[in-house]
Amino acid sequence: xxxxxxxxxxxxxxxxxxxxxxxxxxxxxxxxxxxxxxxxxxxxxxxxxxxxxxxxxxxxxxxxxxxxxxxxxxxxxxxxxxxxxxxxxxxxxxxxxxxxxxxxxxxxxxxxxxxxxxxxxxxxxxxxxxxxxxxxxxxxxxxxxxxxxxxxxxxxxxxxxxxxxxxxxxxxxxxxxxxxxxxxxxxxxxxxxxxxxxxxxxxxxxxxxxxxxxxxxxxxxxxxxxxxxxxxxxxxxxxxxxxxxxxxxxxxxxxxxxxxxxxxxxxxxxxxxxxxxxxxxxxxxxxxxxxxxxxxxxxxxxxxxxxxxxxxxxxxxxxxxxxxxxxxxxxxxxxxxxxxxxxxxxxxxxxxxxxxxxxxxxxxxxxxxxxxxxxxxxxxxxxxxxxxxxxxxxxxxxxxxxxxxxxxxxxxxxxxxxxxxxxxxxxxxxxxxxxxxxxxxxxxxxxxxx
Numbered sequence: 001x002x003x004x005x006x007x008x009x010x011x012x013x014x015x016x017x018x019x020x021x022x023x024x025x026x027x028x029x030x031x032x033x034x035x036x037x038x039x040x041x042x043x044x045x046x047x048x049x050x051x052x053x054x055x056x057x058x059x060x061x062x063x064x065x066x067x068x069x070x071x072x073x074x075x076x077x078x079x080x081x082x083x084x085x086x087x088x089x090x091x092x093x094x095x096x097x098x099x100x101x102x103x104x105x106x107x108x109x110x111x112x113x114x115x116x117x118x119x120x121x122x123x124x125x126x127x128x129x130x131x132x133x134x135x136x137x138x139x140x141x142x143x144x145x146x147x148x149x150x151x152x153x154x155x156x157x158x159x160x161x162x163x164x165x166x167x168x169x170x171x172x173x174x175x176x177x178x179x180x181x182x183x184x185x186x187x188x189x190x191x192x193x194x195x196x197x198x199x200x201x202x203x204x205x206x207x208x209x210x211x212x213x214x215x216x217x218x219x220x221x222x223x224x225x226x227x228x229x230x231x232x233x234x235x236x237x238x239x240x241x242x243x244x245x246x247x248x249x250x251x252x253x254x255x256x257x258x259x260x261x262x263x264x265x266x267x268x269x270x271x272x273x274x275x276x277x278x279x280x281x282x283x284x285x286x287x288x289x290x291x292x293x294x295x296x297x298x299x300x301x302x303x304x305x306x307x308x309x310x311x312x313x314x315x316x317x318x319x320x321x322x323x324x325x326x327x328x329x330x331x332x333x334x335x336x337x338x339x340x341x342x343x344x345x346x347x348x349x350x351x352x353x354x355x356x357x358x359x360x361x362x363x364x365x366x367x368x369x370x371x372x373x374x375x376x377x378x379x380x381x382x383x384x385x386x387x388x389x390x391x392x393x394x395x396x397x398x399x400x401x402x403x404x405x406x407x408x409x410x411x412x413x414x415x416x417x418x419x420x421x422x423x424x425x426x427x428x429x430x431x432x433x434x435x436x437x438x439x440x441x442x443x444x445x446x447x448x449x450x
Contacts, residue, residue: 011257012239012390015250016227018177021234022395028169029406031159034149035061037171038158041142042068048080050141050182052189054134055089057154058106064160065153066107070114084137084185087123088130090198104198111199123198124189125213126220126244126383128206133217133244133381138371141182144175148387150358150371156304157356165304165354168269168403170369172238172387180225180240188223192216220244220383235395239388241370246380251372254388255360256282262362265292267404269357271304272319273297273327274375280330287337294344296407298355300324302348313429321430324420331417338415346411357407364397366390 028034042049042065049069056062073081091102107121127133140147148170151157156165189195194212196204206213225240243251259266259282266286275283286293300306300320307317327345337343348355360368370386372378389396414420423431 009261009390011254011261015239015241015254015388016225017230017237017239017390018174018180018227019230019234020172020174020177020236020238022236022391024173024234025236025389025396025399026171026173027396027399027403028171029403031151031157031164031166031169034151034167034169035158035160037169038140038147039064039068041145041147042072045072045079045142046076047078047143048141048182049082050080050185051083052135052137052139052185053083053085054136054152055085055103055154056083056107056152058103059155059160061155061158061160062103062106062153063110065158066110069119070110070117073119074114074117081119082185082190083119083121084124084135084189084195085121085198086130086135087125087196089134090123091203092130104203107198108201120190121198122190122195123203124195124383125206125209125216127217127381128210128213133383136371136378136382136384137185137242138385139181139387141178141185144173144178146172146174146178146181146387148172148369150356156354163353165356166348166350166407167356168359168369170387174238176228177238177240180227184223184225184242188219192219217244222248224250235391235393237390239390240385241388242383242385244383249379251370251384251386252278252379254386255279255368255372255374258360258362258366258368258388259283259286262286262291264363266294266363267361268293268295268374269297269359269407270295270374271298271356271358272373272375273323273330274373275326275330276374276376276379278379279374284334287334287342290342292342292344293337294346296346296348296357296411297323297327298357299347299349302350302353302355304354304356306354309427313427315433318430318433321426321434325423325434327414328417328420328422331414331420335417345414346408347414348407348411350410361400361404364394364400365392367396367400 069081073079090104124135126135149167151167156163194209194216221244223242241251241254243249303320305316305319334343358370358373367389368386372384378384
């Protein structure tokens with residue numbers, strides 16, 4: 001969609017969009033509601049189920065999703081069911097949990113159980129090593145509905161028992177947008193020689209795939225979603241965005257341009273407070289201009305890496321404390337803006353549950369739905385995507401305001417940076433590790449990788 005040259009949002013002229021009716025967009029506000037709708041959509045699918053997720057875990061929720069997919073295929077043999085997960089993540093266990101087999105073995109066991117009914121399950125190697133970048137693409141396409149959330153598939157993401165990992169959940173009912181996201185998965189990912197079935201053994205090694213992984217990476221670094229010429233009649237425009245790497249990253253560039261164009265207010269959610277320098281600088285300039293910025297971040301105990309001291313210590317358990325120190329420095333730097341009500345930092349906490357929200361809202365007019373964590377890793381290493389909604393008539397305002405109030409009901413305002421603990425107040429093992437990292441400046445490297 002090409003906007004007129006007189007538009008105040010000239011940065012959108014390079015983006016392809018699709019015009020929708022506001023009624024085609026649903027904003028869900030609870031994990032349980034998202035879980036139930038997901039299973040309902042899978043059960044009623046007639047043509048396609050295309051899923052992209054970082055992982056589909058071998059636990060109760062993961063098994064239930066796998067069984068639902070196979071049962072849907074059994075009921076409707078022509079149903080096209082394809083699941084894409086990260087190649088590396090699928091072949092290892094959980095960090096900090098000791099030796100484990102990967103989820104790929106679970107996928108093959110379920111496939112054997114349901115044979116001859118078949119679904120397709122692929123591993124996508126965005127980079128040759130997991131630490132260098134993963135498939136962080138979001139979005140499930142079920143018939144003509146896009147189910148968009150930052151959530152992967154496991155017990156806490158689907159609130160299978162009491163605990164949940166809170167995310168954002170949006171449904172967009174549109175055949176053209178669904179085709180666009182689906183075709184990208186089929187052509188740009190599954191169509192690559194680097195993307196392999198996780199149901200066939202032996203799974204090729206990274207060494208055997210190295211050349212095709214390099215080719216895939218180069219193609220993805222220049223990729224974009226394809227849309228036909230827009231002939232819709234609605235009042236809301238959706239722009240599907242994608243990005244990999246620092247150069248020519250459509251998603252990163254759009255985030256910065258959207259924020260630069262803010263006039264009065266910005267609302268940001270991020271689970272791991274580790275802003276890229278470019279993003280942090282833009283926020284600083286917004287505050288100087290008098291734009292109100294509200295940022296919601298999880299309390300360190302609501303971080304999915306958090307380990308209560310009584311459970312012992314693992315180095316990965318120091319990450320929430322590292323993120324909190326980032327937040328403390330940021331709050332100290334902008335304490336004046338906090339005092340004047342321009343910067344509103346909100347800490348999310350709800351008992352033993354965790355926080356995984358991402359996204360940006362600008363002026364109650366632009367809404368970015370994304371799985372991007374707004375950190376250096378997402379900015380430079382992982383394959384990320386997002387859906388930018390432009391709502392010039394304010395028809396989505398009530399839906400997103402309801403979502404925002406639901407998010408804020410479990411938050412408290414950070415009034416002063418001194419309210420956050422200092423390094424010496426942490427458990428002794430955490431303090432020692434973080435100080436050691438600072439001495440060798442390894443904390444700077446970590447922040448680029450996390």
